[in-house]
Amino acid sequence: MMTDALLRELRTALGEQGVLTGNDIPARHGTDWSGLPPVVPVALLRPTSTEEVSAALRICHAHGQSVTPQGGLTGLVGGARPSDGDIALSLEKLTGVEAVDLQTSTLTVRAGTPLETVQKAAEEAGLFFALDIGSRGSCTIGGNLATNAGGNRVLRYGMARDLVLGLEAVLPDGTVLSSMNRMVKNNTGTDLKQLFIGSEGTLGVITRAVVRLHPRPTSGVNAICRSPDFAAVLGLLNLAREALGGGLSSFETMWPSFYNFVVERLPELRPPFPAGPELNVLIEAAGFEPDRDHERFEQFLVTAFERGFLTDAVVAKSEQESRRFWAVRHAGSEYQRVLGSITSFDISFSNDQLGDVVEECEAAVKANWPTAYALSYGHVGDGNIHLIVNIPGVEVQPRNEIADLIYPITGKYGGSISGEHGIGTRKLNYLSYSRDDREIALMGLLKRTIDPRNILNPGKMLPLDAVAGPTGEKLALD
Amino acid sequence: MMTDALLRELRTALGEQGVLTGNDIPARHGTDWSGLPPVVPVALLRPTSTEEVSAALRICHAHGQSVTPQGGLTGLVGGARPSDGDIALSLEKLTGVEAVDLQTSTLTVRAGTPLETVQKAAEEAGLFFALDIGSRGSCTIGGNLATNAGGNRVLRYGMARDLVLGLEAVLPDGTVLSSMNRMVKNNTGTDLKQLFIGSEGTLGVITRAVVRLHPRPTSGVNAICRSPDFAAVLGLLNLAREALGGGLSSFETMWPSFYNFVVERLPELRPPFPAGPELNVLIEAAGFEPDRDHERFEQFLVTAFERGFLTDAVVAKSEQESRRFWAVRHAGSEYQRVLGSITSFDISFSNDQLGDVVEECEAAVKANWPTAYALSYGHVGDGNIHLIVNIPGVEVQPRNEIADLIYPITGKYGGSISGEHGIGTRKLNYLSYSRDDREIALMGLLKRTIDPRNILNPGKMLPLDAVAGPTGEKLALD
Numbered sequence: 001m002m003t004d005a006l007l008r009e010l011r012t013a014l015g016e017q018g019v020l021t022g023n024d025i026p027a028r029h030g031t032d033w034s035g036l037p038p039v040v041p042v043a044l045l046r047p048t049s050t051e052e053v054s055a056a057l058r059i060c061h062a063h064g065q066s067v068t069p070q071g072g073l074t075g076l077v078g079g080a081r082p083s084d085g086d087i088a089l090s091l092e093k094l095t096g097v098e099a100v101d102l103q104t105s106t107l108t109v110r111a112g113t114p115l116e117t118v119q120k121a122a123e124e125a126g127l128f129f130a131l132d133i134g135s136r137g138s139c140t141i142g143g144n145l146a147t148n149a150g151g152n153r154v155l156r157y158g159m160a161r162d163l164v165l166g167l168e169a170v171l172p173d174g175t176v177l178s179s180m181n182r183m184v185k186n187n188t189g190t191d192l193k194q195l196f197i198g199s200e201g202t203l204g205v206i207t208r209a210v211v212r213l214h215p216r217p218t219s220g221v222n223a224i225c226r227s228p229d230f231a232a233v234l235g236l237l238n239l240a241r242e243a244l245g246g247g248l249s250s251f252e253t254m255w256p257s258f259y260n261f262v263v264e265r266l267p268e269l270r271p272p273f274p275a276g277p278e279l280n281v282l283i284e285a286a287g288f289e290p291d292r293d294h295e296r297f298e299q300f301l302v303t304a305f306e307r308g309f310l311t312d313a314v315v316a317k318s319e320q321e322s323r324r325f326w327a328v329r330h331a332g333s334e335y336q337r338v339l340g341s342i343t344s345f346d347i348s349f350s351n352d353q354l355g356d357v358v359e360e361c362e363a364a365v366k367a368n369w370p371t372a373y374a375l376s377y378g379h380v381g382d383g384n385i386h387l388i389v390n391i392p393g394v395e396v397q398p399r400n401e402i403a404d405l406i407y408p409i410t411g412k413y414g415g416s417i418s419g420e421h422g423i424g425t426r427k428l429n430y431l432s433y434s435r436d437d438r439e440i441a442l443m444g445l446l447k448r449t450i451d452p453r454n455i456l457n458p459g460k461m462l463p464l465d466a467v468a469g470p471t472g473e474k475l476a477l478d
Numbered sequence: 479m480m481t482d483a484l485l486r487e488l489r490t491a492l493g494e495q496g497v498l499t500g501n502d503i504p505a506r507h508g509t510d511w512s513g514l515p516p517v518v519p520v521a522l523l524r525p526t527s528t529e530e531v532s533a534a535l536r537i538c539h540a541h542g543q544s545v546t547p548q549g550g551l552t553g554l555v556g557g558a559r560p561s562d563g564d565i566a567l568s569l570e571k572l573t574g575v576e577a578v579d580l581q582t583s584t585l586t587v588r589a590g591t592p593l594e595t596v597q598k599a600a601e602e603a604g605l606f607f608a609l610d611i612g613s614r615g616s617c618t619i620g621g622n623l624a625t626n627a628g629g630n631r632v633l634r635y636g637m638a639r640d641l642v643l644g645l646e647a648v649l650p651d652g653t654v655l656s657s658m659n660r661m662v663k664n665n666t667g668t669d670l671k672q673l674f675i676g677s678e679g680t681l682g683v684i685t686r687a688v689v690r691l692h693p694r695p696t697s698g699v700n701a702i703c704r705s706p707d708f709a710a711v712l713g714l715l716n717l718a719r720e721a722l723g724g725g726l727s728s729f730e731t732m733w734p735s736f737y738n739f740v741v742e743r744l745p746e747l748r749p750p751f752p753a754g755p756e757l758n759v760l761i762e763a764a765g766f767e768p769d770r771d772h773e774r775f776e777q778f779l780v781t782a783f784e785r786g787f788l789t790d791a792v793v794a795k796s797e798q799e800s801r802r803f804w805a806v807r808h809a810g811s812e813y814q815r816v817l818g819s820i821t822s823f824d825i826s827f828s829n830d831q832l833g834d835v836v837e838e839c840e841a842a843v844k845a846n847w848p849t850a851y852a853l854s855y856g857h858v859g860d861g862n863i864h865l866i867v868n869i870p871g872v873e874v875q876p877r878n879e880i881a882d883l884i885y886p887i888t889g890k891y892g893g894s895i896s897g898e899h900g901i902g903t904r905k906l907n908y909l910s911y912s913r914d915d916r917e918i919a920l921m922g923l924l925k926r927t928i929d930p931r932n933i934l935n936p937g938k939m940l941p942l943d944a945v946a947g948p949t950g951e952k953l954a955l956d
Contacts, residue, residue, distance in 0.1 A: 148669075185637065187899065194669055199663055242693055288724070420663055475645065
């Protein structure tokens, strides 16, 4: 519980501007993009330096005060939404690109910097920061790393984890752990930064990072292809990997459920094909030889057509047309307006399983709610799909019932209940479909070792009972 | 201390063939390629399954018996060399590629499988396993992962860590932690496999892995170039990254100290250039369009020449000639024969620092021992160099004195004392040049949490006093 003493200490350490309470706390700090109802934090901290983050956590640790770290608040699973009684610690004042190093192709950045700012800084230096997600203008690089963000270019450049060379994080007791490595190779012991990447702010608060930049592609080709069935989509994917000479950067598939819905409900998007029974694939290739890249892409389409992997294709003739194709793929942002409340999934598999999985998930939803919408699309190159469910005419969607249908299917295929969005609080009850008891127990052991007072984002990512103590004789380890 | 009871239990669990003692233990299990004198383990365990590894560790854990895991015994820092009183646990009987999955481009393998076997299995399936190091015929995939091996293609495909999707490891108490994920995207909590990769067998014994395969390049170009100075080498590197369209896979630089020594001492290698004051760069590009790739490479060389990045270049006209170029680069295996005992380094930096670092290191050695050989070469694309030192006419090389010269220079530049070989026992005393007290303390905390009896490779990677307990008030964490 927040006491006057705690508040006084925090104000002394962070100044009046660094500690907001009551009505001074902007409403947006109450929740994230998960759609979960807001919870007003007991205080909002806005440290402006690593030292202030350290001081804040040291004080909260001493008082046993729970803390929810916050980046851009764009998460979809409630990871940055305070629990009752939490202090929110926002990194929004800890911003700025500190350095772009052309020689090592690295960029050093403070955690609260928006992703788009990082992308622009790289671009201004003639390089390329490959991470890209729809919320780029709002999300922060610290949040991207804490959640191991994925996005549109994982196929080529990997997840956020793969783009990090060095990290600075503050441990729950205020210890600053600075591993701001800029080297590609550094085998000097356990790679500690991995503890914090993708752990959703439960083990430390990321304050700075060194990220890896890539050469900036000078050519881009975007096309939408129609494939007769999922086997053809897989054939198309494998051919694209071979034939585009490493240039393939996105391979996004829209099942008919999704595509036809978009075509019918959002004609203003001017989709390239009418509704139909086929699957639709948005392919992006990026390279360094504009003429040659276009020629190679055309050749790839011809071969794909000859092999029956596609029946039709449209190559974007302009930047504008490319954006139009992507608008179809990103029509997800319009769901709320068109459908009202939705239940969405972010599930991941071996990519050869996706055809069966989509069929089974859509059928399961329809079997229970014959009028339901079950719309499937996603990053097929990465084995990751999103499924959107809406039961028309129902004001409060039966989210739990829908989840109880879909996650068992995920488990049956050995899939992941979260490809990229994380666990937060939304998926806590389903974690065991993707992680077994021993993995959960080891995560709990790490959590209570590094955060013995359980002050850092408690109740997120891991069930509280896994954190509380040994769950089995083995991982008790004495 | 190994008791009769312990031995009986191990024999019951692993059978007579699984537990060797005394003269039955092959001599090679006493040490690795570090050159450190052998220590005969008190027993050699050769489990044939994950279950037997688990049983062996459970028994050793119960008895407080220390265990050194062993792969191919090719490590260079003593990590697999038993300490006095250790049992050696060899993975040599836990071998075999279990599956190659074309659709997901993954390969599932048991830890004791030699790297070369993994490479061949991928190749037979029409794919490519990118990890490659000189000891490929002897080293094992489990050892590669436990040490996060680097090698010749890091520039393009990353370290061993970057090639792992799933891992199975046995914890010190025998718990089998199976995270045999085959998915590219799986954000369901802390990425536990990272604890074991690069931790040199101190936190768990890797038993199986799912590794990532790549498309097999269908064309390769190898060339040796001469550059007037290190600035030109960096220019050449940056140009190669841009101009080879992502095809650059190796960029290995031989300073005159190394190259001229090789030319003069090993004329049978038939090196392409005579001795001279220039730096020599071996470049490999690999792609999927043989004609186009060669054309692109020629154009790259022309541009590099025009910009003054090189003064001469020879492109290999055959596989055989490529192998001849690489033999010059790998002449390191001949050092022992030519020089006798050597002291070698594996140090890593931002790549723009390498010119100064090499100059300073070679000068420091010569200042102390004017007749010394100090030969420099390495993976300049990765910022990683190897330095070989020999003081002629001295039977017992002053290894510690040489290290005490080189590692402070490494520390001064913020470099790594180990780019790829790891810490083992050889570099324990120098760890603090690359990791600060807090990082070492957190590694110690992880070690004593996961291995509270300190039975797994004790005294490797981390100084024993860091493992023993809190070294500072902060990381005591209560």
